[in-house]
Amino acid sequence: MRDGTVLVTGGAGYIGSHAVLALLDAGWKVVVVDNLVTGFDWAVDKRAKLVVASIEDEAVVRQTMRDEGVIAVMHFAGSVVVPESVSDPLKYYRNNTVASRSLIESAVAEGVKHFIFSSTAATYGIPEQVPISEDSPKSPINPYGMSKLMTEFMLRDVAAAHPINYCALRYFNVAGADPQGRSGQSTAGATHLIKIAAEAATGKRAAVSVFGTDFATDDGTGVRDYIHVTDLAAAHVDALDLLIARPQESHTMNCGYGRGFSVMQVLDAVDRVTNRTIERRMEGRRAGDPDALVADNSKILATLPWRPKHDDLEGIVKDALAWERALAERG
Ligand SMILES: NC(=O)c1ccc[n+]([C@@H]2O[C@H](COP(=O)([O-])OP(=O)(O)OC[C@H]3O[C@@H](n4cnc5c(N)ncnc54)[C@H](O)[C@@H]3O)[C@@H](O)[C@H]2O)c1
Numbered sequence: 108m109r110d111g112t113v114l115v116t117g118g119a120g121y122i123g124s125h126a127v128l129a130l131l132d133a134g135w136k137v138v139v140v141d142n143l144v145t146g147f148d149w150a151v152d153k154r155a156k157l158v159v160a161s162i163e164d165e166a167v168v169r170q171t172m173r174d175e176g177v178i179a180v181m182h183f184a185g186s187v188v189v190p191e192s193v194s195d196p197l198k199y200y201r202n203n204t205v206a207s208r209s210l211i212e213s214a215v216a217e218g219v220k221h222f223i224f225s226s227t228a229a230t231y232g233i234p235e236q237v238p239i240s241e242d243s244p245k246s247p248i249n250p251y252g253m254s255k256l257m258t259e260f261m262l263r264d265v266a267a268a269h270p271i272n273y274c275a276l277r278y279f280n281v282a283g284a285d286p287q288g289r290s291g292q293s294t295a296g297a298t299h300l301i302k303i304a305a306e307a308a309t310g311k312r313a314a315v316s317v318f319g320t321d322f323a324t325d326d327g328t329g330v331r332d333y334i335h336v337t338d339l340a341a342a343h344v345d346a347l348d349l350l351i352a353r354p355q356e357s358h359t360m361n362c363g364y365g366r367g368f369s370v371m372q373v374l375d376a377v378d379r380v381t382n383r384t385i386e387r388r389m390e391g392r393r394a395g396d397p398d399a400l401v402a403d404n405s406k407i408l409a410t411l412p413w414r415p416k417h418d419d420l421e422g423i424v425k426d427a428l429a430w431e432r433a434l435a436e437r438g
Pocket residue numbers: 116117118119120121122123140141142143144145146147160161162163182183184185186187202206225226227228277278279280281282294
């Protein structure tokens with residue numbers, strides 16, 4: 108067992124629940140703070156403690172930090188739907204930026220030493236160059252990306268002023284599910300391509316819409332860097348070890364595999380895995396979708412011992428499908 112407890116905000120959600128598993132499997136004690144707006148209490152592994160509260164509830168968060176001996180925060184809690192951030196920006200500035208400010212303040216006040224933050228490739232906006240390196244211009248094209256970038260700025264300034272270091276991890280497209288079937292993406296109303304394709308493959312949807320066929324890519328459909336959620340969770344555990352080993356340093360790193368697949372390639376992979384043909388409906392572009400988003404992942408590979416173990420599109424699809432079937436059985 109490691110010394111100290113990790114507080115995982117949003118640990119009842121998709122990515123957070125996988126981080127909880129990775130931390131527990133690595134020997135950490137874990138306490139989750141989640142208000143269950145999009146998460147599920149059953150998604151939190153029983154070895155972890157769950158406190159149902161908002162990260163904005165400073166009294167509860169600070170008490171939890173004290174009671175549990177929290178040495179580090181992994182901060183996944185937030186609002187994650189890009190189009191909603193365009194129609195309701197203040198929700199995003201509140202639940203991502205303002206709530207993060209409150210959480211960071213609690214961490215500083217309680218002497219928590221390390222902070223790991225879920226950031227996003229959406230901080231880059233429409234990239235000038237692909238693959239995208241961390242020092243590329245940050246020009247978010249929606250309030251979601253901006254709300255996350257603002258939190259990165261807060262962390263930078265707070266780490267300069269207080270004895271806390273941080274790692275901001277900019278995720279590319281997260282997909283798949285725990286290969287052992289312990290967690291997966293469960294929130295209804297999915298917008299993410301692989302989740303939607305898994306729903307279509309299991310009969311929850313009649314077809315998959317292909318948003319745009321005139322992008323500047325080989326087959327005209329959007330290209331993304333899909334990273335398996337279990338690899339992403341493992342990167343967080345390694346990032347924590349780095350923050351502990353080098354307390355004077357903070358880091359901002361892309362999390363992706365450095366290669367992209369088009370929408371058509373993803374749907375082809377789903378068809379191969381299921382041995383069926385999902386109906387594809389060609390539609391117009393979604394507002395604000397870039398042609399291609401692929402990570403330059405040289406920094407994370409140079410900085411952490413982390414190496415991808417699930418960099419296989421069909422494997423990602425298989426794990427997403429297995430979880431979708433398990434969800435269907437759950438009812
Ligand atoms: N899914 C992706 O592809 C992706 C990509 C880039 C970044 N991210 C980031 O990763 C993080 C996790 O995303 P996810 O896909 O797991 O989403 P999710 O909705 O499954 O998880 C978010 C969790 O946070 C909780 N939560 C929300 N607001 C809260 C609050 N104020 N207090 C306490 N708990 C709160 C929710 O109940 C939920 O359990 C988010 O910060 C998101 O911005 C996700």
